[in-house]
Amino acid sequence: MDNKSINYGLPDKKSVIYGLVGLFAGGAITALLMTYGIPAPNQSFNTAPPRIPTTFASSKVSIANPIDRHFIERMIPHHEGAVAMAELALSRAQHPEIKTLAGAIKETQTQEIQLMRTWYQQWYGTDVPAYSGNWFNRNMLGRGSGSYGMGMKGRHGMYMMDTDLAALKNAPDFDREFIRQMIPHHEMAIMMASMVLDGAEHPEIQNLAKSIIRSQSAEIEQMQQWYQTQQ
Numbered sequence: 001m002d003n004k005s006i007n008y009g010l011p012d013k014k015s016v017i018y019g020l021v022g023l024f025a026g027g028a029i030t031a032l033l034m035t036y037g038i039p040a041p042n043q044s045f046n047t048a049p050p051r052i053p054t055t056f057a058s059s060k061v062s063i064a065n066p067i068d069r070h071f072i073e074r075m076i077p078h079h080e081g082a083v084a085m086a087e088l089a090l091s092r093a094q095h096p097e098i099k100t101l102a103g104a105i106k107e108t109q110t111q112e113i114q115l116m117r118t119w120y121q122q123w124y125g126t127d128v129p130a131y132s133g134n135w136f137n138r139n140m141l142g143r144g145s146g147s148y149g150m151g152m153k154g155r156h157g158m159y160m161m162d163t164d165l166a167a168l169k170n171a172p173d174f175d176r177e178f179i180r181q182m183i184p185h186h187e188m189a190i191m192m193a194s195m196v197l198d199g200a201e202h203p204e205i206q207n208l209a210k211s212i213i214r215s216q217s218a219e220i221e222q223m224q225q226w227y228q229t230q231q
Contacts, residue, residue, distance in 0.1 A: 067195075067196055067199045067200055067201065068123070068196070068200050068201050068202050068205045069120070069123075069124060071192065071195075071196050071200070071205060071209075072116045072119065072120050072128060072205075073120075073128060073129060073131070074131075074192060075112075075116060075189070075192060075193075076113055076116055076117070076128055076131070077131035078185075078188065078189055078192065079109040079110075079112060079113050079189075080113065081163040081185065082105055082109050082163070082182070082185055082186075082189075083105070083106050083109050083110055083113075084163060084165060085102075085105075085163050085165065085168060085178065085181065085182060085185070086101075086102040086103070086105040086106040086109075087102075087106060088165065088168060088169065088178075089101075089102035089174075089178050090102050090103060090106070092169075092174045093174060093175050093178065094174065094175050095175050095226075097226065098175050098178060098179075098226075101219065101222070101223070102178075104219075105182075105219070108215065112208060112211075112212075115204075115208070116128070116208070119202070119204060119205075123202070163181060163185065164181060167181075168181060173230075175226075175230070176227070176230055179223045179226060179227050180227075182219075182223060183220055183223050183224065183227075186216040186217075186219060186220050186223075187220065189212055189216055190212065190213050190216055190217060190220075193208075193209035193210075193212040193213050194209070194213060196209050197209050197210070
């Protein structure tokens with residue numbers, strides 16, 4: 001089975017990208033999405049977490065550019081979903097490769113969450129607000145065609161910003177279900193990161209976005225290979 005035949009129950013990526021425009025607001029981002037493409041990774045998978053800078057320049061509180069702020073507000077809960085899945089895999093996965101990947105995901109994305117919370121406090125003078133699933137449903141899933149929103153929830157069984165931990169816990173084949181959920185979850189993170197590469201105000205956000213694209217693209221490639229071996 002080649003990768004193209006694997007169906008993860010997702011809407012087409014073009015529709016998802018147009019929906020994501022509402023997350024970061026701005027005509028410049030729309031133009032970026034129309035021209036930006038993510039190259040396929042050509043590097044082997046490395047389970048060691050990518051190096052993340054632990055120091056960063058202090059910045060004044062900024063409210064002029066909403067892109068960085070919205071990115072942090074959406075990426076943190078997205079990362080938290082991946083960490084929750086990874087924690088479950090550390091105790092439930094049967095294959096050592098899955099456990100190793102889960103450990104790398106947990107360590108890397110926990111560090112990134114901590115960095116983003118610190119940046120947000122420094123730049124905007126407040127804590128990151130609690131994520132609202134209703135906001136996401138209205139502004140992304142509800143944008144444009146109503147059938148898109150319903151279809152996305154119905155086919156995938158969850159909102160893309162969330163994870164279906166109940167299905168993962170109860171899956172007869174845990175490792176297979178972990179891969180089935182984590183691949184589209186990573187794909188969403190890559191699309192979110194690609195949107196801020198050229199529009200972000202802070203270089204810290206641009207560097208984080210590059211790291212997310214690089215590391216999660218490699219992890220997707222490896223998971224697709226594992227998925228095929230289980231067919």
